Amino acid sequence: MQGLRKCLVSAIALLAVACGEASIPSTPVVHEGEGLLELPLVATTTAGRSYKLVGASFAITGPQSITITDTSADTVSVPLLAGLYSVQMTGTWHVERTDAPGQTVPATLVSPNPMSFTVGEGQTRPVRFLFKVAGEATADVGFSVDHGGWISGSVEFTLLGGPQYPSIFASLGGTTVPFVISFASSTVTRFPGPYEKRVEVVTSPVTLQFGGTASDALQSRVVPALEGLPLVLRMTRTPYNSEVEIEPIVLGNMETGAELRLEAQSADGAGDSDGYPTLQPLAFEGFFSIMRNGLGYYDSASGWVHGEIAPQ
Numbered sequence: 378m379q380g381l382r383k384c385l386v387s388a389i390a391l392l393a394v395a396c397g398e399a400s401i402p403s404t405p406v407v408h409e410g411e412g413l414l415e416l417p418l419v420a421t422t423t424a425g426r427s428y429k430l431v432g433a434s435f436a437i438t439g440p441q442s443i444t445i446t447d448t449s450a451d452t453v454s455v456p457l458l459a460g461l462y463s464v465q466m467t468g469t470w471h472v473e474r475t476d477a478p479g480q481t482v483p484a485t486l487v488s489p490n491p492m493s494f495t496v497g498e499g500q501t502r503p504v505r506f507l508f509k510v511a512g513e514a515t516a517d518v519g520f521s522v523d524h525g526g527w528i529s530g531s532v533e534f535t536l537l538g539g540p541q542y543p544s545i546f547a548s549l550g551g552t553t554v555p556f557v558i559s560f561a562s563s564t565v566t567r568f569p570g571p572y573e574k575r576v577e578v579v580t581s582p583v584t585l586q587f588g589g590t591a592s593d594a595l596q597s598r599v600v601p602a603l604e605g606l607p608l609v610l611r612m613t614r615t616p617y618n619s620e621v622e623i624e625p626i627v628l629g630n631m632e633t634g635a636e637l638r639l640e641a642q643s644a645d646g647a648g649d650s651d652g653y654p655t656l657q658p659l660a661f662e663g664f665f666s667i668m669r670n671g672l673g674y675y676d677s678a679s680g681w682v683h684g685e686i687a688p689q
Contacts, residue, residue, distance in 0.1 A: 408456065414504075416452060419452070426474065431448070432470045435464055488559070489557060526686075531555045532555075534551065537550050545598060549678045555588035573613050574651065574653040578656070580610070599667055603629075612624070619647070619648075625638060626639040639664075641661040666678070
C-alpha cells in the first residue's frame with residue numbers, strides 16, 4: 378500500500394453574483410423562497426500559501442438572470458430565488474498567489490463550463506470549478522488546493538430506458554453533457570502477476586459535477602445521491618502491448634438505488650520501470666450510464682463518452 382498521490386488540484390467554489398448594476402450588501406438578507414450562494418475566491422493551504430482567482434466574470438441563468446464582473450473581494454455571498462441554475466465563467470481569469478499579486482500561477486480548468494447547480498430555499502450552496510495547479514500543497518475547502526485527481530469528459534446521451542413514463546431523464550436524449558468526478562486524495566496499491574500488472578486506486582469521497590444545459594434530473598436526483606462516495610479505479614497492463622485495460626468504474630448508492638457506471642475501452646498508456654500502468658492522465662472512450670431503481674420503478678440514461686482519467 379502506498380501513500381497519497383501528489384497531483385495538485387485546486388477546487389474553486391465559484392458562485393459570484395450581482396443583479397444588474399446593483400451593489401452586493403456585505404451581510405446578505407435571505408428572504409422567503411430564496412437560498413444563499415457563497416463564493417470564496419481565496420484559498421489558504423496548510424503550509425500557509427494562499428491563492429486567489431482573479432479576472433473571472435460569471436453569468437448565471439435560471440429563475441434569475443445574474444451577472445458579476447467584480448470579484449475583487451475574498452468572498453461573495455448573494456441570495457438567489459430557489460431553483461435550477463447554470464453558471465458560465467468568462468473573462469480573462471487567472472490564479473495568483475496572494476503574496477505575489479500580478480504574478481500568474483499556471484492553472485488548467487478541469488470542470489465543465491458552464492456548470493449546472495440547484496439552490497434550495499433556506500440552503501447555502503457552494504459550486505466548484507476545478508483547476509489543476511502545478512506545485513505541492515494541501516488546503517481547506519472552498520477555493521482549495523489539494524492532492525487528488527479526476528475523471529472528466531462529455532457524454533452523448535442516446536438511449537433512455539426503463540418502464541417509468543415519462544422518464545425523468547427524457548430531457549437528456551440527444552444532448553451532450555460534460556461532467557467531472559473529482560477527489561482530493563487517493564491510496565494506490567500495486568498487485569503483481571506473472572503476465573500482467575494491476576494498479577488499484579481507492580479515492581477519498583468524490584465531488585460529482587455536470588455542465589451544459591441545467592438538468593433537474595441530474596442535479597436533484599443523481600448528484601445528491603452519489604456525492605461524497607468513494608470509488609475504486611483498477612487499471613491493468615501487460616508487457617506485450619502498450620494498452621492499459623480499465624475495469625468498469627462504478628459509483629453507486631444502494632440506499633437510493635442510484636448508480637453511475639463508466640465502461641472505458643482499453644487506452645494507450647505507458648508503464649513504469651516495473652511494468653505497472655503509470656498514474657498519468659489517460660485519454661479514453663467508452664460507455665456511460667446512469668440509473669435510478671427501487672421498489673416499483675427503474676429509469677436510466679446512457680450514451681457514448683470520451684474524456685480523461687487523471688488517477689493521482
